[in-house]
Amino acid sequence: MLNIVIVDAEEDLLWALSKNLVRDLPELRVKTASSNTDAIDALKAMRTDLLITDIRVSGELDSFNIILQAKELAPTAKLIVMTSFGSEDEAPPPSLGIARYINKPFEVQTLRHLIEGVIEERDDFAGAISELGLADILSLICLCKRTIRLHLNHRGRRGRIDVIDGAIVHAEFGPGRGVEAIYTMLGLRQGDIFMQSDFTTVSRSVDRPWTQIMGDAAEWLSTHAPSPDEAEVEIPVEGWEDESFELEDSGAAAEYLEESDNPLGFSAEELQQIAIEEPAMAATLNAPREETLPRTPMLRPTSSMGFRPAAMMKHSGSLSEALNTAVRTLAEEVPGFVAVDIIMTEDGSSVAGLKADDAEDFDQELTAVHVGELLRLAERASAAMEGEFSALQLTSRGYHILARRMGRSVYAQLVTLRREGNLGLATVLMRRVEAPLLAAMPS
Amino acid sequence: MDKREQTGRSGELQGLLSELSQELSGCSSCSVVHLEEGAAIATISAAAFDASTAEAYAAELLRRHQRLRRKLGTVDEAEELVLQCSNLCIVSRPFEGSEYFWMMLGTASSNVTLIRALMRKYHARLEALLP
Numbered sequence: 001m002l003n004i005v006i007v008d009a010e011e012d013l014l015w016a017l018s019k020n021l022v023r024d025l026p027e028l029r030v031k032t033a034s035s036n037t038d039a040i041d042a043l044k045a046m047r048t049d050l051l052i053t054d055i056r057v058s059g060e061l062d063s064f065n066i067i068l069q070a071k072e073l074a075p076t077a078k079l080i081v082m083t084s085f086g087s088e089d090e091a092p093p094p095s096l097g098i099a100r101y102i103n104k105p106f107e108v109q110t111l112r113h114l115i116e117g118v119i120e121e122r123d124d125f126a127g128a129i130s131e132l133g134l135a136d137i138l139s140l141i142c143l144c145k146r147t148i149r150l151h152l153n154h155r156g157r158r159g160r161i162d163v164i165d166g167a168i169v170h171a172e173f174g175p176g177r178g179v180e181a182i183y184t185m186l187g188l189r190q191g192d193i194f195m196q197s198d199f200t201t202v203s204r205s206v207d208r209p210w211t212q213i214m215g216d217a218a219e220w221l222s223t224h225a226p227s228p229d230e231a232e233v234e235i236p237v238e239g240w241e242d243e244s245f246e247l248e249d250s251g252a253a254a255e256y257l258e259e260s261d262n263p264l265g266f267s268a269e270e271l272q273q274i275a276i277e278e279p280a281m282a283a284t285l286n287a288p289r290e291e292t293l294p295r296t297p298m299l300r301p302t303s304s305m306g307f308r309p310a311a312m313m314k315h316s317g318s319l320s321e322a323l324n325t326a327v328r329t330l331a332e333e334v335p336g337f338v339a340v341d342i343i344m345t346e347d348g349s350s351v352a353g354l355k356a357d358d359a360e361d362f363d364q365e366l367t368a369v370h371v372g373e374l375l376r377l378a379e380r381a382s383a384a385m386e387g388e389f390s391a392l393q394l395t396s397r398g399y400h401i402l403a404r405r406m407g408r409s410v411y412a413q414l415v416t417l418r419r420e421g422n423l424g425l426a427t428v429l430m431r432r433v434e435a436p437l438l439a440a441m442p443s
Numbered sequence: 444m445d446k447r448e449q450t451g452r453s454g455e456l457q458g459l460l461s462e463l464s465q466e467l468s469g470c471s472s473c474s475v476v477h478l479e480e481g482a483a484i485a486t487i488s489a490a491a492f493d494a495s496t497a498e499a500y501a502a503e504l505l506r507r508h509q510r511l512r513r514k515l516g517t518v519d520e521a522e523e524l525v526l527q528c529s530n531l532c533i534v535s536r537p538f539e540g541s542e543y544f545w546m547m548l549g550t551a552s553s554n555v556t557l558i559r560a561l562m563r564k565y566h567a568r569l570e571a572l573l574p
Contacts (some may be wrong), residue, residue: 114473155517194514363515370511377507378526385552387528393507396519424556 002119003046003073004030005230007039007053017052017390020108034122039066040073044054050118051129054104054112063375064144067129075130076116080111083143089387096186096217097136098127109412132269134193141195142166142210151194151369152185157312158365159185162203168210170203178205179213183220196347196369244371307436322440323352326433330413333429336397336421339364341414342437345405348372362399362416371403371414379405404430407438446546453485454512456572460487463547463565467558471531472548474498475569478505479542484574494548501526501535523562532556538570545569 008014022028028194033039041140043051043066051070053063063081070077073257079099095101100114120155134152138161141148145166152173159173159181168326173181206409271330321340331354339362340352348369355364374392382389400423402415414432417423456475464470464487472494474483481502488494501524508521526533530551537544545566547558 061454075495151515182537192514202454211550356519370508370515373502374507377500377504381497381504381526384496384500385528388527389526391525391527393523393525393527394521395525396521398519 002028003114004028004050004052004091004115005033005039005042005048005077006030007033007042007051007063009034009054009056009311017108017111021112021115024112025119027119028115036062036066040069042068043073044246048077050078050080050115052082054084055140056084057200063145064140067132070129071132077130078127078162079129079132079136080114081143082106082141093172095132095139097139097215098129099136099139109266117255134188135192136219138163138168138182138186138210139214142168144147149196149360149383151196151366152188153192153194153366154185154188155365157249161185163210166235168206168208168213170205172203174206177203179208179216180220182206182213183217186217187221192370194366298359298389319440322437326413326437327352327354330354330415330429334417334421334426335413336418338362338416338417338418339367339414343368343372343412344404345375347371348375350423353409367401368414371401374413375403375405376414393423400426402426402430404434406434409438409441411413411441413437451488452496452573454487456499456569457487457550457571457573459537459569463561464485466489466561467547468550469550469553469555470547471550472497475545475573476502476539476549477542478502478544482490484543498546501533502544503534505535505544516521523559525559527551527555532558535567538566538573541570541573543573 004320006014006017008017014034017373018030018032022030023375031042031400033042039053051067051074051176053066055063060419063428067079067081081101082101082104083101084104102114103109104285117242121384134150137174139149139305140162141150141163143166150161153160157174161168161182162170167328170176171181171185173185207213208216215308242413286297326342327340331337334340337356337357339353339355341350343350350365350368350369353364353368355362369375371392371394374394378392389405391404393403400417400419400421402413402417404413406412413434415430417426460473460475463471470487470489471492472488474486474494476483478499479502481499483494483498485518486494486498504524504526505521512520512550520539521537524535526535528551532549532555533546534549534555535544535562536548545562547562549555549558
């Protein structure tokens with residue numbers, strides 16, 4: 001017995017399909033659904049071997065979400081997607097993933113043939129929904145005419161694809177840009193994919209229809225398929241002066257306090273907070289000198305390539321200077337410093353950032369995306385509790401991550417320090433750099 | 444665990460939260476919360492203070508963090524999450540390997556460091572009383 005769930009907003013079509021399919025293939029058990037709720041209920045109600053869903057999003061039906069939920073509810077099911085390309089010249093793209101496509105209107109016989117492929121376990125129908133990959137997700141996003149940024153992380157190499165209203169507008173992977181970056185990413189067998197729905201794209205490197213890209217990708221990959229043992233590639237830095245700087249001294253913040261008590265002119269209240277907030281400070285002060293040296297940061301952008309700040313800084317010299325001063329201050333004076341970013345709260349994208357040299361394992365860009373999403377939720381939470389969000393602090397096994405909203409602006413400071421660092425000093429310094437930064441920012 | 448033992452533990456949990464809340468002036472509430480449901484299994488609140496919204500959002504923040512770290516593979520499991528707004532602050536601490544976390548809610552002028560220190564002090568005792 002093959003259990004099938006068919007999802008479509010057209011109830012007449014559902015009725016016709018279920019009757020015709022079961023009549024010819026008695027080994028089928030068909031459940032139909034015309035809304036999200038019905039579809040999820042049907043997937044929960046029985047072990048599903050095949051999900052057939054219309055891709056259109058209308059009313060109560062959002063097939064993209066249903067497919068994503070089916071990954072959890074019916075991981076072994078196969079997937080057939082019903083598309084609605086406008087003319088006969090257009091056609092569903094050749095599938096590079098696990099999904100199979102059928103264009104409406106279609107003969108029941110055509111669908112039956114596809115279903116027989118599942119029954120017979122033909123090789124061309126091998127993948128299950130749990131194996132949804134980049135090709136499937138990208139195709140579904142385009143078919144649903146979504147606006148989404150896909151982040152891809154493959155063995156430390158990062159890529160992204162920007163889709164706006166179902167059109168791929170930009171892609172990058174390592175040093176590659178445009179369609180070749182997409183082809184390369186489609187050829188990868190492993191990696192993590194993350195979808196970001198609220199983002200601003202400033203780059204355009206793709207101007208072909210997505211169906212053509214998918215069509216060409218198979219041919220391209222047949223001659224350019226990446227070797228599984230391909231060495232990891234260092235992501236180059238662009239749009240930023242690759243300027244390094246040395247701290248004037250070894251510059252340990254601990255020493256600032258040790259040598260002159262208060263060289264940065266902290267107020268009594270600030271000093272109290274620094275002392276209270278981090279009991280570990282005493283240990284830091286007593287540690288051998290080499291253990292307290294801050295990690296010399298290299299001035300470089302966050303790993304987001306072709307990003308907003310370069311353009312922004314060209315327009316405003318005072319802002320550029322304020323950003324540089326702020327991130328350098330935090331990088332130099334926060335003991336245990338790992339990374340600092342000034343991020344846009346709306347999408348977690350960085351407008352300026354620095355990372356310590358020895359923090360290679362710390363993914364600054366994805367952390368900014370991660371915290372950006374938490375910030376947006378924290379803002380909603382604050383509003384629900386009749387307050388105004390001001391700061392978020394996340395402590396994990398290895399790091400303290402501090403995010404502080406800058407006044408009522410759309411920016412936030414994001415500072416990461418190691419657990420042995422000084423949380424109090426970081427908090428105080430973040431407050432200090434805020435005023436000059438806000439003053440330099442456009443109103 | 445039989446019903447009587449369960450009731451006993453619940454009472455102990457409530458008692459411990461009460462003891463903890465008295466150590467912090469300006470403590471609005473102190474709760475042990477189910478992570479998935481966002482609802483408290485034990486709460487001590489100042490009079491007329493409804494902590495349920497804060498409990499639900501604190502749970503959602505921790506859950507969102509967990510989902511993001513699974514997807515992005517970025518930050519480790521949260522040991523502590525602090526949310527500060529203009530009128531209050533919330534410090535949440537998950538219990539490792541458990542479906543519960545606990546949180547203290549103070550006013551905007553509460554000393555967050557003190558709350559964190561108190562929570563570290565009481566964490567193991569509360570963990571021992573979880574269902």
